Amino acid sequence: MSDELTITLPDGTPKKVARGTSVADFIRMQIGTGLAKAALYAKLDDEELDLTRPLERGGALKVFTNKSPEGLDLIRHDAAHVVASVVQRLFLGTQVTIGPSIEDGFYYDFYKETPFTPDDLARIETAANEEIKRDQAFVRRELSKDEAISFFQNKGEKFKVEIVEDIFAKGARTLTVYRHGDWTDFCLGPHAPSTGRIGFIKILSSSGAHWRGDPRNPMLQRVYGTAFFSKAELEAHLARLEEAKKRDHRKLGKDLGLFTFHPFAPGAAFWEPKGTTLYTVLSNAMRRLLLKNGYVEIKTPLLFNRGLWEKSGHWGKYKENMFLVEDSDTKEHDFSLKPMNCPSHHLYYSMKKYSYRDLPLRFHSQDVLHRNESSGTLGGLTRVRQFAQDDAHIYAAESQITDEVKRFVGLLEVIYKAFGLTYSAKFSTRPNARLGDDAQWDRSEAALKTALEATGLAYEIKPGEGAFYGPKIDFDVGDSIGRKWQLGTIQLDYLAPERFDLTYVGDDNREHRPVVIHRAIYGSFERFIAILVEHYAGAFPVWLAPVQATVLTLSEKYVDYGRAVLGRLTDAGARVELDESADKLGAKIRNAEIMKIPYLLVVGEKEASAQTVAVRGHGGKDLGTLPLEAFTKQLSAEGNIPF
Ligand SMILES: [Zn+2]
Ligand SMILES: [Zn+2]
Incomplete structure (x- = not known):
């Protein structure tokens, strides 16, 4: 055994050191006294070491300080x-x-x-x-x-x-x-x-x-x-x-009239009118973006015979999480509500013949899904039994993977930026228990990595954390108060095409297997809305706000003009309310502030005669008096979906 070890620093520099040197001494002598003072512990390859421990073998050394x-x-x-x-x-x-x-x-x-x-x-x-x-x-x-x-x-x-x-x-x-x-x-x-x-x-x-x-x-x-x-x-x-407590989506969801729950339907939300508006805006925005980018939307059944779940493998591995339903003919619990869209998309693909010219095929669905989570773990919108996703499955030739991943990451960046969410990626590679041969994993990991690197996005590698059917990239977003949430995902799947015997005819006139790409950007609408409520503390940007402006009349005399303002803005496609109650203006403003409505439009004598509105922003900002037509234009522009 040599008495000299080679320790590699994070920048790749090799350093020679006598066996038995303590980690602390090594840092002081070979790296610097500054780091030696700041050091808390170190990692030699995967082994965590106190600074007093002797170095007994060579390896890569990483030192941790109060900066990590x-x-x-x-x-x-x-x-x-x-x-x-x-x-x-x-x-x-x-x-x-x-x-x-x-x-x-x-x-x-x-x-x-x-x-x-x-x-x-x-x-x-x-x-x-x-x-x-x-x-x-x-x-x-x-x-x-x-x-x-x-x-x-x-x-x-x-x-x-x-x-x-x-x-x-x-x-x-x-x-x-x-x-x-x-x-x-x-x-x-x-x-x-x-x-x-x-x-x-x-x-x-x-x-x-x-x-x-x-x-x-x-x-x-x-x-x-x-x-x-x-x-x-x-x-x-x-x-x-x-x-975070003030922003809790369960509290704000109630205060803002977005959603509610009843014990008769644990883990399934009642979306109130304002919450339904928010949900629909998000859902339509995503639909529009995907359809513009080569996706097609499909709807598949909610209830499937066990035949599908046996084919997909869910009947064996996932049955406890599925809601089983009795078949009226056999009286057996042979049906299940779908817990995810994938198997039904694969089934739909398998019902037709495709050539290489049809690929990639991108099926988007926002269907309702059910998962049988135990009622003890349910809470707000983050743990639910009924939800929907901005789900899609892409059926592609292996040579198309890089392009598809790039295209997906491009969409994801546009969306997260529109919400002011920061994001980072985690690249999970082949796990120990896996399907497929090494050559296939080499190809699929390389394709994902090439695409990820082409985006210039910073990413972390999670060795061995891929799915057993393929590698994946998960996306963490950071919200306005610095919390991290795992949202988007893109996963390659080589197993589903085998199980469902999915094929396409190549330009060689022979049958080939496509690869399946599972992907989502919001994840579940329910969880995404919970995150957005907390991220914005309920004060949504104009394009997302369930109510974009509210008209507040100074007194009964101006109700007619108030209604005219409401009508004009509503005709222009804006989401507007009118408070024509006999309450004092102060009370009306307070109510609108509690509801976090972006614009408060005060109308009285002056405004009615000049066809204007006195505009206040949420939070009490005086935005001056504007002609009704000018404000209508401004509100329409701000109401445009930014992606
Ligand atoms: Zn301890
Ligand atoms: Zn899927």
Whole structure:
């Protein structure tokens, strides 16, 4: 064994280093003291390492600092250790269980007779932040099975003993533990060099949770918290949470009269008039764009015999998620509401003969779909049982894949930009369990990648995360308050053409298999509308707003002119309301503001005689008085769909 290792830096530079050099020393000597100071932990290929760990083999090294999301995750895990240590010091007799970092923070589950009070949580937060100031080192150690079990037994940690026994039963040879101060927990690591690197810990809430999620097990007390590198970042995060709460689509959906639910139809929305308008605008905009771009729209049945689901594979793999329906002839539950459009599109394709000149064929559908989600997971528009998608399937020759992907990404960019959503792509490659030979995967991955690169879009590679039937690209969008949502997708499918025996006649007069491309841009209308409601906080742009303007009469004397304004704007295709009630103008304005209507048009004596409208924007902006004709023109222009 050579005593010299080759460590490759992210820019590809190889560095020689003596075996056994610590990660921290390597960074200081071979990269720089600045990074050595900022470093929190490192990754050698896929192995995560504390900075104190010795380098025992060569590989690619990546260092994480407080500038990376990985660094933030790390200090939240550090924070969970710190919180557990202070809870055990403050509340004697409390036992510890587990405490992972989660999205936006961490939690820790304790076994304690009584729940934590708000006062307790405040004490925990203060003590945890004092622990950060003490800047105690995290020290890693490995224990044998006997050492580990007796260590936790001696402390009376029954839950830990149970987990440790499980870990060894699954074949582990040693157990890693981390100590800071006099408190020790086992964990795989890695950890930051010391508690001082955490920044600031905030305790958010506590709740009950059963050990291992099983209601027959003892009740534990879960403490939720979060950590940030600085108090300013924490405060910005808390402000974002507060903002997200205000924008919650369930609350705004009700306040703005968009949709509602009834227990008789769990997970299926009633779209109220304004919500229906919003839905229809989105649906027509998408339809128009796709039809302009070479798609055709089809509608297929909602209810299918099991024959289709057996062919598609859903009957075997997806049956629990489908709503089965009794056949009136056989009295068997042999029918199902469709959970997705794909099989019905393939079936429709298979009913006709195609030549290479017909390809690519692009079938678009916005049909209603049903999936049997358990009612416990339903909530608002983001978890529903009934929904529709801006779905389409493209049947193409393999040589057409690159062009189709480019064309799709082009449409997707136009749409996301129109909504002011930022976006990024994830490219998922062949998984271990897959269909098709390597040559086919090489071709399909290359085609997707070439197309993606041609768009110039930044993307992340997700190795092994493709579908078993083909590689895919998923698109994440970022909303106005910095949250990310996975929306669009484009997936290659080599399996469906086999299962449905789909063919076309090539220019060689022989039969060939097309490839199927599944793709969506909004995803489900329901979820997309939920995201838009929160993204815009309910104040939709004019082209999307269910009501684009409202006419407010100053008094009963101007009702006739108010109606004339309403008529003129409505004739021009605008969505307008008239408030001709006897309420005071102030009250009318307040109502219109609550409904977040883009334009408020006040009409009184002056406006009626001059055929004008006094225009106010949402939020109280005075936009001056305009001739009715000029405003009509302006509103029509702003009402145009921007894609
Ligand atoms: Zn840990
Ligand atoms: Zn599909």
